[in-house]
Amino acid sequence: METNYKIIGGDGREYGPVTLEEMKSWIRDGRIGRQTQVWRSDMGSWVAASQYQEFQPEIGEVKTTGADFFGEEVEPVGFWPRVAALIVDGIFLSLILWLLWVPLAKIMGWPIKAEPPVMTGTFKLDDFMPIIWLAAKQATLSFVLRMIYEIFMNGRFGATLGKLIIGAKIVRMDGSELGYKYAFFRSLAKLLNDFVFHLPYLMVAFREDKRGLHDLIVGTRVIYKR
Helix, strand or coil, X not given: CCCCEEEECCCCCEEEEECHHHHHHHHHCCCCCCCCEEEECCCCCEEEHHHCHHHCCCHHHCCCCCEEHHHEECCECCHHHHHHHHHHHHHHHHHHHHXXXXXXXHHHCCCCCCCCCCCCCCCCHHHHHHHHHHHHXXXXXXXXXXXXXXXXXXXXXXXXXXXXXXXXXXXXXXXCECHHHHHHHHHHHHHHHHXXXXXXXXXXXXXXXXXXXXXXHHCEEEEECC
């Protein structure tokens, strides 16, 4: 059976199935970019056009910014700009956390900060429990705050404060708006990065489409706003 292909255009619609020669014709016409999502009948999954060897050399001659169907230009946001956005978000959330923590601790009767235990030469876990419990409460508040922040900002604006500053936006693979549902699942997927010391973020540096593990799981990408 002959292998055929389908693509997701910049308008969010599927086009195809078509043959390999027709795909190459679309590439030469500028209707398919390097990041255009392509489905191949023997794979059954969507992969960026640049990942298919059979599209060479045509796809290799396309600009690295890529073009979606009908020539709609998109540029993925690279590793360092996304790191900068994370730092901005981290500083903002830390400030909000402290502003919330002080009045909340007073209302709940919790200490605002825990004093380090007096070292007597003998390790006792009970001596460290005030610090452990305080850290657990702050971590819980930080988690809830981050989830609310990311879901609201990404669902409403398609970007957090950090991404807005660098001119980036999160979209679904078909170019449509993220929405609150996908913002929620994307925030959950990002928790996987926390459990493995944020190593999956390195995928953004090495993948041509600049997508991290959470992007791959949820089906999103981070691009510069047009």
